[in-house]
Amino acid sequence: MAGLYYEEFEVGHVFEHPLSRTVTEYDNISFSLMTLNPQPLHIDNHFSEQTEWGKPLFNSLYTLAIMIGMSVQDTTLGTTIGNLGMSDVKFPKPVFAGDTLRATTRIVSKRESASRPTAGIVEFEHTCLNQRGEVVASCRRMGLMHKRPAA
Numbered sequence: 001m002a003g004l005y006y007e008e009f010e011v012g013h014v015f016e017h018p019l020s021r022t023v024t025e026y027d028n029i030s031f032s033l034m035t036l037n038p039q040p041l042h043i044d045n046h047f048s049e050q051t052e053w054g055k056p057l058f059n060s061l062y063t064l065a066i067m068i069g070m071s072v073q074d075t076t077l078g079t080t081i082g083n084l085g086m087s088d089v090k091f092p093k094p095v096f097a098g099d100t101l102r103a104t105t106r107i108v109s110k111r112e113s114a115s116r117p118t119a120g121i122v123e124f125e126h127t128c129l130n131q132r133g134e135v136v137a138s139c140r141r142m143g144l145m146h147k148r149p150a151a
Helices: 025-034 045-049 059-075
Strands: 014-022 081-089 100-112 117-128 135-146
Touching: 014 059, 014 117, 025 059, 045 100, 059 117
Parallel strands: none
Antiparallel strands: 014 100, 081 135, 100 117, 117 135
């Protein structure tokens, strides 16, 4: 497994994820329409030219998905049972087509599961940055993680 088991997470550890992703106009339009979000701010160039941004604003939920997706290889691939929730989701700077995103993850806390003796709960703090090093998204996520299998 590429992901880590509950016991392998250390509070305070920061992962600098090696993957990056340059987002495109196609990504923005496809994701917005796939999720039934017809917001012209995301999909209509003419409409967006009239806004303070002057161009289409990247769909923030796709930014959130990319940020968390970038963390999977290093943290939870094959070792997670599921997400328990997210909090403190923020988008402090806009994302536009052509921006290149990268992510970091800090382990905030961890605890044994009260109901599952073979699992623990890990709190992740994800941060997404653009090519200029500006934070464009962040969130906290609780993951239910497998413990290392008994030998």
